[in-house]
Amino acid sequence: MxxxxxxxxxxxxxxxxxxxxxxxxxxxxxxxxxxxxxxxxxxxxxxxxxxxxxxxxxxxxxxxxxxxxxxxxxxRTGAVALRAEFPADLIDRRARAYDILLVGLTMTRTVQGMRTDLPAILKTGGRVRVLVLDPGDESLMVVADRHRPHSQGVEHLRTRIRATLDDLTALRERHGGRLEIRVLSSIPSAGFNCLDAHGPNGVVCVQHYEFHPEGEAAPIMVFSKNDAPWYQRFGDEAERLWESGADWPSSAVAERSSVSPSNG
Known part of the structure; x- marks a missing residue:
């Protein structure tokens, strides 16, 4: 009781x-x-x-x-879904973004897909930064080619990267604006699409670089401001990669391209 x-x-x-x-x-x-x-x-x-x-x-x-x-x-933490494909609205969000940071191995598909969007972004004062592998680094090209799922040779990889760099350089010369290009001397652990990452509605899309994937490298993760702390963490990693890159074209490349065959 x-x-x-x-x-x-x-x-x-x-x-x-x-x-x-x-x-x-x-x-x-x-x-x-x-x-x-x-x-x-x-x-x-x-x-x-x-x-x-x-x-x-x-x-x-x-x-x-x-x-x-x-x-x-x-x-919430750790609640981001792991995807096998890029989100369906990524291309549209990229076209509407004002501040873009792209990090990847070649970025060929991405840059070709943005040919019509980039001039409009640059015209309105937007900033676009693109970071790819350095095609002039021979040992890097060899390692990167081995990492790809279906190797087509070092020269094919180098050609793809140079095509991306040439397209971006031509766009910058034609339209001006804040288009920055850099090359990387190491292979990043992932590819990044950082769209307005410092704004309230920013997006950080991360693609893990899987070793010899059968299809699209995965997982692919999409982070927003609510996905703390990973949104900031992956965004910071992309910025660190950018800071470690070298401007393109480098002074050596620019000097070689300015020398004509008759003067060589």
Missing amino acids: SGEPGRVRRAVRAFVTDDNLDLYLLVVAGFVFTVLGITGLVGLEKLASAVLALLAILAISQIKSRKLTQQITRT
């Missing part, structure tokens, strides 16, 4: 501190006023006031529920 008061106190404490207490009270109050209205013990004016009060309590409960949902969304 001595434990009975303790159990009662614990039950009362649990009821009072329950997150759903407001809903319990709302159900009880609704039931009581329904009975009073049916029996005619309460007038219509008082019943209407009671209904408004119950609706106010219900609205407060909904607000609390939404705040809890938003808090869970803001604090």
Whole structure:
């Protein structure tokens, strides 16, 4: 018998501190006023006031529920889906972005797909940065070619990268604007599409460079601001890769291209 008061106190404490207490009270109050209205013990004016009060309590409960949902969304970690393909809206988001950082091995498909979008982005003052492997680094080309799923030779890889660099250089000469090109002397662990990463609606798309994949290298992950801490972490990695790159064309390349065969 001595434990009975303790159990009662614990039950009362649990009821009072329950997150759903407001809903319990709302159900009880609704039931009581329904009975009073049916029996005619309460007038219509008082019943209407009671209904408004119950609706106010219900609205407060909904607000609390939404705040809890938003808090869970803001604090979630590790909930990003692993994809086998790029998101369907990535091309459209890239075309609408104002600040773009692209990091990859060759970036041939991406740059060719952006030929019509890049001039518009540059014309409106947008910034585009592209980082690919250095085609002049022979040992890097050999290692990168071995990493690819279907090797077509070092020269084929070098040709693809140079085509990307030539396309970007021609676009910059034709349209001007903030188009920056760099080359990397090491193979990155992943490819990056960082779109307006410093803005509130930024996106960081990461493609893991799988060794000899049968199809598209995977997994592919898409992060938004809510995906802390990985959004910032992968965005920072892309920026570090960019900072480690060398401007293209380098002074040596520019000097070689300026020397004509007759002067050689």
